[in-house]
Amino acid sequence: MQNKPKIAFFDFAGCEGDQLQVANLEESLLDLLGHVEVVSFREVMTGHSEDYDIAFVEGSITRPEDEARLKEIRSHAKILVAFGACATIGGVNAMKNFMSETMYRRQVYGDNARCYSTYAARPLSAVVKVDAEIHGCPIDRNEFMRIVKDLLVGKRPFVPDYPVCAECKQAGNICRYDLGQLCLGMITRAGCGACCITEGAHCWGCRGLAPMANLDAARYVMEERAGYSRTEVQDLLRIFLSHTTAPL
Amino acid sequence: MSAKKVTGNAGGKAGKKSSGGSAAPAQDTKASGKPASGVAAEAAMQRGGSAGPKPMKAAGSGAPVSSCACTDPGIAAEAAAGDGSKRIHVHHVTRVEGHGNIVVVIGADNAVETVRWEVPEAPRFFEAILQGRSYKDVHQIVSRICGICSIGHQLSSLQATEDAMNIRISEQTVTLRKLAIHAENLQSHLLHLAYLVLPDLMGVNSVIPLAETHKSELVGLIGLRRLANEFSRTICGRTTHPQRMVPGGFTKLPDESELQVLLQSFRDSLPGFLKAADLFASLRHKLPDFSRETEYIGLVSPSEYALYRGEVGSTDDSRKPASFYKDVTQEYCVPQSTAKWTKNMRGSFMVGALSRYKLNHTHLKPTAKKVAETVGLTPDTVNPFHNNLAQLVECVHSVEDSMELIHWLLVEGVKREKAPVIRPRAGRGVGAVEVPRGILFHSYEYDSKGRIVEADCVIPTNMNHANIQKDLEGLVPVIAHTSEAEIELLTSMLVRAYDPCISCSTHCIDITPGQMSKPDRGVRFVYKGR
Ligand code: SF4
Ligand code: SF4
Ligand code: SF4
Numbered sequence: 001m002q003n004k005p006k007i008a009f010f011d012f013a014g015c016e017g018d019q020l021q022v023a024n025l026e027e028s029l030l031d032l033l034g035h036v037e038v039v040s041f042r043e044v045m046t047g048h049s050e051d052y053d054i055a056f057v058e059g060s061i062t063r064p065e066d067e068a069r070l071k072e073i074r075s076h077a078k079i080l081v082a083f084g085a086c087a088t089i090g091g092v093n094a095m096k097n098f099m100s101e102t103m104y105r106r107q108v109y110g111d112n113a114r115c116y117s118t119y120a121a122r123p124l125s126a127v128v129k130v131d132a133e134i135h136g137c138p139i140d141r142n143e144f145m146r147i148v149k150d151l152l153v154g155k156r157p158f159v160p161d162y163p164v165c166a167e168c169k170q171a172g173n174i175c176r177y178d179l180g181q182l183c184l185g186m187i188t189r190a191g192c193g194a195c196c197i198t199e200g201a202h203c204w205g206c207r208g209l210a211p212m213a214n215l216d217a218a219r220y221v222m223e224e225r226a227g228y229s230r231t232e233v234q235d236l237l238r239i240f241l242s243h244t245t246a247p248l
Numbered sequence: 249m250s251a252k253k254v255t256g257n258a259g260g261k262a263g264k265k266s267s268g269g270s271a272a273p274a275q276d277t278k279a280s281g282k283p284a285s286g287v288a289a290e291a292a293m294q295r296g297g298s299a300g301p302k303p304m305k306a307a308g309s310g311a312p313v314s315s316c317a318c319t320d321p322g323i324a325a326e327a328a329a330g331d332g333s334k335r336i337h338v339h340h341v342t343r344v345e346g347h348g349n350i351v352v353v354i355g356a357d358n359a360v361e362t363v364r365w366e367v368p369e370a371p372r373f374f375e376a377i378l379q380g381r382s383y384k385d386v387h388q389i390v391s392r393i394c395g396i397c398s399i400g401h402q403l404s405s406l407q408a409t410e411d412a413m414n415i416r417i418s419e420q421t422v423t424l425r426k427l428a429i430h431a432e433n434l435q436s437h438l439l440h441l442a443y444l445v446l447p448d449l450m451g452v453n454s455v456i457p458l459a460e461t462h463k464s465e466l467v468g469l470i471g472l473r474r475l476a477n478e479f480s481r482t483i484c485g486r487t488t489h490p491q492r493m494v495p496g497g498f499t500k501l502p503d504e505s506e507l508q509v510l511l512q513s514f515r516d517s518l519p520g521f522l523k524a525a526d527l528f529a530s531l532r533h534k535l536p537d538f539s540r541e542t543e544y545i546g547l548v549s550p551s552e553y554a555l556y557r558g559e560v561g562s563t564d565d566s567r568k569p570a571s572f573y574k575d576v577t578q579e580y581c582v583p584q585s586t587a588k589w590t591k592n593m594r595g596s597f598m599v600g601a602l603s604r605y606k607l608n609h610t611h612l613k614p615t616a617k618k619v620a621e622t623v624g625l626t627p628d629t630v631n632p633f634h635n636n637l638a639q640l641v642e643c644v645h646s647v648e649d650s651m652e653l654i655h656w657l658l659v660e661g662v663k664r665e666k667a668p669v670i671r672p673r674a675g676r677g678v679g680a681v682e683v684p685r686g687i688l689f690h691s692y693e694y695d696s697k698g699r700i701v702e703a704d705c706v707i708p709t710n711m712n713h714a715n716i717q718k719d720l721e722g723l724v725p726v727i728a729h730t731s732e733a734e735i736e737l738l739t740s741m742l743v744r745a746y747d748p749c750i751s752c753s754t755h756c757i758d759i760t761p762g763q764m765s766k767p768d769r770g771v772r773f774v775y776k777g778r
């Protein structure tokens with residue numbers, strides 16, 4: 001039992017789907033627990049300690065008071081891992097960043113609009129230094145295990161820097177464009193095995209922009225070649241990529 | 249409010265003496281203006297011998313607030329209590345999804361001063377971000393409201409969209425969707441029972457130590473849960489935020505060999521469920537013996553244990569179609585909560601497994617009925633802690649019903665179907681499904697291009713908040729004489745019994761001023777121009 005690395009889980013604005021993926025590891029979770037000591041995981045355990053080595057943080061920062069709490073977490077953690085699209089790229093929460101704050105407050109809380117604090121949603125990296133990222137909405141359980149193992153042995157985890165299209169080809173899917181549908185696979189970071197396309201859907205871009213994604217080319221394909229309107233393309237880009245450098 | 253008599257509780261039952269002050273039963277708080285101070289007296293707990301409840305500062309008065317001071321009042325708001333007092337502040341209740349706090353202050357001679365259930369979760373504004381979104385993406389976006397109920401949110405959303413655009417779905421799609429609901433219920437109930445409730449019953453603080461002390465029981469439950477995940481993946485594509493469901497049908501279908509495998513695993517799993525039933529039966533006495541009668545609401549259907557479709561039923565009220573959901577869930581704001589509260593015939597109501605069981609138990613499959621007997625669950629129970637037992641019964645029902653549904657699919661053959669032609673049109677639609685924590689409504693208004701003009705999502709945990717507050721008000725006076733640790737444990741267990749998923753309950757819509765006192769009668773949904 002001596003000197004097991006201590007890990008802790010925290011969440012901000014999100015759906016807790018990523019922590020659920022950790023719980024979904026089922027039997028492998030028990031294996032993992034043989035190698036680490038979980039000191040804080042509010043969703044599954046009572047008790048909390050501020051002594052931890054690795055902090056896994058889910059959700060995006062949407063209120064001033066969240067920043068203080070995140071900085072506090074940062075100050076205790078040796079390694080801070082952002083996990084899930086909300087934490088890495090702002091996720092669906094950032095969709096509201098395109099709207100007027102007055103409007104979305106009033107829309108949801110009416111007369112009490114000013115009672116609840118909120119501001120534009122942002123990823124963790126906009127507030128503190130993030131050491132590693134686990135992408136996806138939700139994260140992939142196997143990738144989570146791989147990255148945790150890397151971190152435990154002190155290795156920098158590998159995250160693919162090529163687009164989903166590469167994995168989509170490997171999976172043997174017919175390109176959505178050949179079926180007359182939109183898809184963001186060409187600008188999105190791989191690592192999910194193109195699972196959504198394989199399941200009959202298209203890529204929504206939940207893993208964020210691939211480094212060096214050629215957005216001009218993507219726009220050319222989507223608008224000029226495939227003939228989608230600016231609005232349709234924007235609809236798709238604004239689900240997950242709202243807080244990126246993509247020209248939306 | 250109707251003249252329907254709202255009687256106190258189980259106070260008269262089993263020769264229990266309800267301690268003084270019960271003259272004021274659960275009042276309609278709107279009418280009384282004052283918090284129902286008699287609520288405390290409603291508590292009837294066999295432990296008995298507690299100090300008579302004093303009127304307390306019940307924060308959940310239900311009176312609509314026009315201005316509120318802050319989001320998270322916190323313990324600082326309470327003046328320092330005198331000597332001999334107890335104060336319990338459970339900051340972010342653990343083993344529930346999302347952030348909720350319990351604040352209890354008990355003065356000298358065990359007089360209860362404050363009991364408050366707070367929700368300080370960061371609001372995420374889903375109804376607002378849906379505005380202007382295309383009907384093609386809506387169900388994927390709302391899926392992100394909750395990781396645990398992502399399938400349910402998608403289904404309720406798809407129903408609302410299909411209702412608004414008059415899209416008919418095939419019998420096969422209905423069957424697959426019913427399977428999807430069962431998969432989610434199984435996943436969520438087993439997670440809750442094994443990882444969140446079991447530790448309380450075993451007297452430990454998380455599931456982790458059980459891996460050593462109760463390995464075989466735990467591995468059994470984890471195995472069942474893995475099956476539930478596999479079930480969900482086979483039907484929907486992914487366990488969380490699935491990709492296959494779209495308005496009108498599925499983009500990919502499970503193949504028959506996968507369904508055969510699933511069917512066989514379900515058959516093999518039944519002994520495991522019976523073992524789990526024995527386990528919970530042996531731990532049943534650890535569930536506090538606390539009763540408080542309330543209104544129970546859930547989907548009902550004459551033909552089945554309603555989960556995917558049905559009418560909104562209630563123990564106190566007449567049945568209504570889902571389009572009248574605003575009548576049933578009169579939402580209001582309270583200062584201590586970023587989530588809205590609801591009420592129907594009384595000051596609060598309960599939704600979830602226990603409500604469904606109470607309303608639909610006659611439609612349970614045979615083994616599920618047997619399990620209900622094993623764990624000692626009866627339809628007349630008014631103990632909120634029994635929600636956990638009802639969850640186990642539902643798990644078994646879901647397995648049995650899924651076997652029948654899969655059998656039907658295999659007999660009919662899984663067919664590739666042509667996607668229905670969808671012509672976007674302006675209109676409104678409402679969807680209602682039973683998700684693990686209770687009934688879930690989505691209601692959308694679309695413009696002629698198929699983009700959302702207004703969206704409203706009323707989420708089960710939201711409906712339960714007021715009831716949690718009232719249960720706490722009932723529970724605390726009867727346990728006021730016990731230690732702070734005991735009070736903290738029992739109040740946390742009570743909250744956990746509801747299996748709240750707070751993160752999704754925090755975004756609810758549009759409470760146009762005045763609406764709280766004069767609820768929208770819902771008629772505008774009736775003339776949809778079908
Ligand atoms: S990234 Fe997706 S799964 Fe994770 S918290 Fe955000 S919405 Fe949920
Ligand atoms: S665009 Fe999409 S469907 Fe086409 S290859 Fe890339 S990932 Fe696959
Ligand atoms: S295919 Fe796209 S949307 Fe789906 S998981 Fe991969 S990156 Fe995310």
